[in-house]
Amino acid sequence: MTSSDIFAEIQKKNSFLCVGLDPVIEKIPRQLQREEDPVFSFNKAIIDATIDHAVAYKPNLAFYEALGPGGWETLQKTLEYLPSEVFTIADAKRGDIGNTSTLYAKAFFEQMDFDAITIAPYMGEDSVRPFLAFDGKWAIVLALTSNQGSQDFQLIDNSDGKPLFASVVEKSKTWGTAQNMMYVVGATRGSHIENVRALVPDHFLLVPGVGAQGGSLEEVARFGMNAQCGLLVNSSRGILYASSDSDFAVAAKKEAQSLQGAMEELLSRYLT
């Protein structure tokens, strides 16, 4: 998928919403627990409820690996259920030496047919490059995450006074292009989005942390939007567990619709 394809979908739906498919078996409404594959049934219902308002879907691998080997089947079925026009992200935070990263890339881009995978950059260039060798596929590199622990290393200043996350973006952007790389930037501080946007004016940013993790959607759009929108903002728990009852899909739809409404307004205000 190209960035133009993603932007076309954003314009069609007036939304830059990414839905995080992070299903926790205990939180799945009781009426689905009797199904053959409750997690898949839940994902299907969430996808049906949100597909009009979301341009991307992001299953987090941990939630599937915790289910054992069957979890991978559930993930595969979920991926196959998603229509081809939405952007699919394996939130796997992989990264290893070259030949090993190549195998991870094959797992997510060939064995499965994800459009993108998230990458932890700690191991450097040869851990990221293998993910850039697949036509139409994307590596989404962690720059600044939205959790408390992001302060431990990502914000350490180097001897030039530059935080590690800025070094990660500056160095890694030379390994690929705005057509095969994106960055994860948490929404917890608008100034960070502004910093990263200055370093990569054309790249898409994947932004977690709006909602449950406390970031402001308006700030993200103000500091992060570019001519192709350039933003995918993720919501997981806020949508998945909008209701824990039999009306969960209706509640999820309402939540996605509300986010889409806010995004439509921000697109009309900030799209340059």
Place this chain on the structure above:
Amino acid sequence: MTSSDIFAEIQKKNSFLCVGLDPVIEKIPRQLQREEDPVFSFNKAIIDATIDHAVAYKPNLAFYEALGPGGWETLQKTLEYLPSEVFTIADAKRGDIGNTSTLYAKAFFEQMDFDAITIAPYMGEDSVRPFLAFDGKWAIVLALTSNQGSQDFQLIDNSDGKPLFASVVEKSKTWGTAQNMMYVVGATRGSHIENVRALVPDHFLLVPGVGAQGGSLEEVARFGMNAQCGLLVNSSRGILYASSDSDFAVAAKKEAQSLQGAMEELLSRYLT
């Protein structure tokens, strides 16, 4: 498993060898390709051939994920085949925000019964701590890896003139103890092993990069050994593909035996 258990096995076998179970389907000898699960048959033969000389086994997850859902079954069977006295490491390089890391920990410590998992530290404290909450289980944090890309970020000096990998060790060692944390330190430079050993005198270090990646076993022992040995040195390709022919198991045994012999000599020289 406790560090004393690991040390007892080291003393019993006069070895601190870890065998990396990184099977590539194309490289598996022809006679096994006809088996129902060629990768499991290969792993089994490698384990049988090396079990007298190895104290730890480290399957790299990428090699199993690349096989699709069946790869997880193969991994599970391999883990179950390993005798309980050897230390088992899921080389998965995981790490995510707290609740997600908890799920990864459950996947590897509960769904499967690994003793340890490797962790990428980029996301900081809350991404590592969940792995420390399981009795007798270990988090093995990447400090300094042995690949070319380790130079991109791990060796960046911070404003105090300290490289990132040293900050990672110094900060993260306060999150756990020498009874539930180890560090990955590449063998490419003895001085790095010396630096890390000074920061964590009592922790075990997992050392890749001896052999194919060019490090020297003697330097690793000289700079890294402590009173409990404190070292697990990994070899993958050198053992797995010692021969690509029907004598692969014999060749693997010979290679493991030769490494064990060198390790026995180093234990007698450097064990303090």
